[in-house]
Amino acid sequence: MLGFKPLEYRQTANTIVILDQTQLPEKEMYKHLKTVDDVYEAIKSMKLRGAPLIGIAAAYGIVLTAHSNELESILKAADYLESARPTAVNLSWAIKRMKDVAAKSKNLFEGLLKEAQAIEQEDRSACQYIGQYGSELVKAHAKIMVHCNAGALATAGIGTALGIIYTAESQNKNPVVYACETRPLLQGARLTSWELTKNRIKTYVISDNMAATYMPEMDLAIVGADCIALNGDTANKIGTRGLAIIARYNNVPFYVAAPLSTFDFSIETGADIPIEMRSEDELRKFNNKKIVADRAGIYNPAFDITPADLISGIVTEKGIIERPDRTKIERLKNSGLNKYL
Amino acid sequence: MLGFKPLEYRQTANTIVILDQTQLPEKEMYKHLKTVDDVYEAIKSMKLRGAPLIGIAAAYGIVLTAHSNELESILKAADYLESARPTAVNLSWAIKRMKDVAAKSKNLFEGLLKEAQAIEQEDRSACQYIGQYGSELVKAHAKIMVHCNAGALATAGIGTALGIIYTAESQNKNPVVYACETRPLLQGARLTSWELTKNRIKTYVISDNMAATYMPEMDLAIVGADCIALNGDTANKIGTRGLAIIARYNNVPFYVAAPLSTFDFSIETGADIPIEMRSEDELRKFNNKKIVADRAGIYNPAFDITPADLISGIVTEKGIIERPDRTKIERLKNSGLNKYL
Numbered sequence: 001m002l003g004f005k006p007l008e009y010r011q012t013a014n015t016i017v018i019l020d021q022t023q024l025p026e027k028e029m030y031k032h033l034k035t036v037d038d039v040y041e042a043i044k045s046m047k048l049r050g051a052p053l054i055g056i057a058a059a060y061g062i063v064l065t066a067h068s069n070e071l072e073s074i075l076k077a078a079d080y081l082e083s084a085r086p087t088a089v090n091l092s093w094a095i096k097r098m099k100d101v102a103a104k105s106k107n108l109f110e111g112l113l114k115e116a117q118a119i120e121q122e123d124r125s126a127c128q129y130i131g132q133y134g135s136e137l138v139k140a141h142a143k144i145m146v147h148c149n150a151g152a153l154a155t156a157g158i159g160t161a162l163g164i165i166y167t168a169e170s171q172n173k174n175p176v177v178y179a180c181e182t183r184p185l186l187q188g189a190r191l192t193s194w195e196l197t198k199n200r201i202k203t204y205v206i207s208d209n210m211a212a213t214y215m216p217e218m219d220l221a222i223v224g225a226d227c228i229a230l231n232g233d234t235a236n237k238i239g240t241r242g243l244a245i246i247a248r249y250n251n252v253p254f255y256v257a258a259p260l261s262t263f264d265f266s267i268e269t270g271a272d273i274p275i276e277m278r279s280e281d282e283l284r285k286f287n288n289k290k291i292v293a294d295r296a297g298i299y300n301p302a303f304d305i306t307p308a309d310l311i312s313g314i315v316t317e318k319g320i321i322e323r324p325d326r327t328k329i330e331r332l333k334n335s336g337l338n339k340y341l
Numbered sequence: 342m343l344g345f346k347p348l349e350y351r352q353t354a355n356t357i358v359i360l361d362q363t364q365l366p367e368k369e370m371y372k373h374l375k376t377v378d379d380v381y382e383a384i385k386s387m388k389l390r391g392a393p394l395i396g397i398a399a400a401y402g403i404v405l406t407a408h409s410n411e412l413e414s415i416l417k418a419a420d421y422l423e424s425a426r427p428t429a430v431n432l433s434w435a436i437k438r439m440k441d442v443a444a445k446s447k448n449l450f451e452g453l454l455k456e457a458q459a460i461e462q463e464d465r466s467a468c469q470y471i472g473q474y475g476s477e478l479v480k481a482h483a484k485i486m487v488h489c490n491a492g493a494l495a496t497a498g499i500g501t502a503l504g505i506i507y508t509a510e511s512q513n514k515n516p517v518v519y520a521c522e523t524r525p526l527l528q529g530a531r532l533t534s535w536e537l538t539k540n541r542i543k544t545y546v547i548s549d550n551m552a553a554t555y556m557p558e559m560d561l562a563i564v565g566a567d568c569i570a571l572n573g574d575t576a577n578k579i580g581t582r583g584l585a586i587i588a589r590y591n592n593v594p595f596y597v598a599a600p601l602s603t604f605d606f607s608i609e610t611g612a613d614i615p616i617e618m619r620s621e622d623e624l625r626k627f628n629n630k631k632i633v634a635d636r637a638g639i640y641n642p643a644f645d646i647t648p649a650d651l652i653s654g655i656v657t658e659k660g661i662i663e664r665p666d667r668t669k670i671e672r673l674k675n676s677g678l679n680k681y682l
Contacts (some may be wrong), residue, residue: 008489022521025631025632025633025634026630026631026633062461064365079551158465162658179637180550181524181624181632181633182550183524183548183549183550184548186632189632189633190626190632190633190634192413193633193634193636194634196637197634197637198634203634203636203637203638204638204639204640205624205637205638205639205640206548206624206639206640206641207579207624207641208524208548208549208550208577209521209523209524209525209526209549209550209579209583209584209646210579210580210640210642211583212580212582212583212586212645213579213582213642213645214640218471221445238548238550238551238554239548239551239553241553241554241585242550242552242553242583243550245553245586245587245590245595246583246586246587248590248632249586249589249590262678270508283522283530283546283548286627286628287627287628287629287630289367289628289629290366290367290548291366291522291527292366292522292528292530292534292537293529293531293534293535293538293539293544294366295538295544295547296520296534296537296538296544296545297543297544297545297546298545298546299546299547299549299551299555300547301547301554305553305554306556335426
């Protein structure tokens with residue numbers, strides 16, 4: 001991607017350098033994470049976010065502790081990092097991989113570094129394939145609605161949903177993107193508009209509640225995912241469910257783009273996916289201005305569940321699962337493509 | 342209502358005193374409007390808003406100019422005020438009434454003041470009746486989703502959508518309200534949560550994109566309206582259309598509450614309702630913080646159109662039009678209930 005890297009591990013300093021996403025689009029500020037506490041805080045406060053990226057960050061976070069070569073303290077750090085955010089399955093998936101490697105490594109630092117690099121490299125490669133497969137869904141001059149940020153800022157590569165758009169652009173299809181701003185933390189407004197325009201993709205930002213106005217013009221809607229259950233129900237950023245309902249009402253194809261690391265085959269349906277509730281203050285204040293009356297309550301779930309029957313297809317690095325259901329996803333599970341789950 | 346009046350005309354000072362709604366919920370500040378320019382600016386900047394209230398404000402705005410007793414300058418002021426906001430039909434409706442009275446009054450001030458007072462009084466009364474009729478839709482402990490602010494802050498009375506909730510509360514039904522925050526100007530978060538909690542109604546604020554998560558729990562959704570076409574298509578605050586689609590998907594009854602002054606029988610369908618596009622900056626910045634990349638475009642329509650077939654009923658001061666359609670609304674038109682249209 002043009003001119004930024006959301007995360008980079010520097011071996012000589014044993015440091016993770018991240019682009020602080022809470023400062024975008026105003027400031028492009030990088031932060032150096034040197035301890036597991038730094039990594040935990042960065043994930044929790046969403047200085048870095050995006051399901052694949054937090055998996056990678058946690059993997060390198062474990063590497064930060066590995067010089068000690070003490071298995072117990074490494075496993076403790078791993079559990080601590082896993083508790084930072086409950087919904088994105090890529091986080092627990094990456095941590096499981098790291099723990100498995102730790103259990104059988106002699107040189108813990110070397111083994112864990114190699115595994116973190118593999119997780120990062122696989123994610124970069126998955127984004128490329130998702131982009132390739134997904135770009136087949138994009139016709140020339142397509143108008144595409146997206147939500148939150150499932151882009152280069154959320155992965156080690158070109159992104160998932162936005163990876164499809166970058167790939168279509170590289171095929172001279174000139175897609176036009178409508179990005180929902182994504183309250184409360186405005187990842188669509190702040191991050192998606194930033195990375196897309198930096199890469200010369202024509203982008204319009206709308207508030208989430210304008211989706212129903214512009215959906216009839218869309219050729220396609222594409223979103224990312226934080227967890228996909230065995231039956232295809234998908235947890236993604238709050239607002240995805242409403243977007244899927246509005247897309248269906250308008251007969252607009254609604255696709256989920258996610259690497260296989262986002263599937264949790266142990267979860268039967270969306271009803272069993274844990275949904276992170278975040279602080280009331282994300283809705284109660286904005287930039288220190290109070291925007292809700294004190295005596296009113298607030299609900300702030302960070303994710304919602306889109307039922308599989310509203311999803312036209314799931315774009316993975318192994319191809320597109322059209323009209324996802326339990327049978328197709330079980331076939332995927334049993335094909336052994338995703339050996340870590 | 343408890344402790345506030347969004348607008349009051351004071352005859353001795355020939356001044357309109359308004360509650361500056363842009364300052365809520367942090368500050369309860371009142372402003373004195375002494376000229377037509379003051380009134381225009383207050384409507385344009387949404388210091389006062391709400392379809393019925395801006396009609397009343399414009400009526401009194403014309404009164405401010407009437408001491409001159411010069412018909413021409415009064416009509417000019419009327420046209421100027423009408424241009425402040427294009428979508429809310431109550432504004433042009435009130436101005437038409439005032440112009441008709443001006444054309445046949447000897448003492449312009451006296452005639453116009455009387456008419457403005459009549460418009461205000463009729464709106465207050467309409468709210469009472471809407472509250473009565475609408476409260477029949479509310480069962481005990483009902484959970485009700487609302488959008489934007491169709492409350493006491495938007496009318497001369499107890500409000501339209503919120504008037505129904507206040508009336509249900511007075512019947513000891515203890516409704517619980519879920520208020521969508523209503524981006525970009527946050528009237529749901531700032532205004533609805535303020536007036537409901539001031540009146541001891543249990544209220545939760547959610548972001549607009551959480552509606553699909555909480556709709557399955559709702560017994561009812563009620564919104565206001567800025568313009569209702571002959572076929573029942575309804576313009577209301579941006580986000581209403583999406584809410585109606587989500588309500589339908591969940592089989593939740595979706596009602597519009599509005600006085601008859603909100604109907605425009607000269608408009609055949611929603612496609613002919615003019616939609617106000619507001620400044621990009623409402624979405625580009627928040628409290629002076631930039632939240633969108635500079636190179637991204639922005640769309641900011643202030644209203645959307647909800648097709649009649651998504652509306653369970655329209656609650657008016659003359660009763661509820663269930664499953665509104667052209668036949669029923671033509672009957673309403675021809676019954677002569679609304680003599681000014």
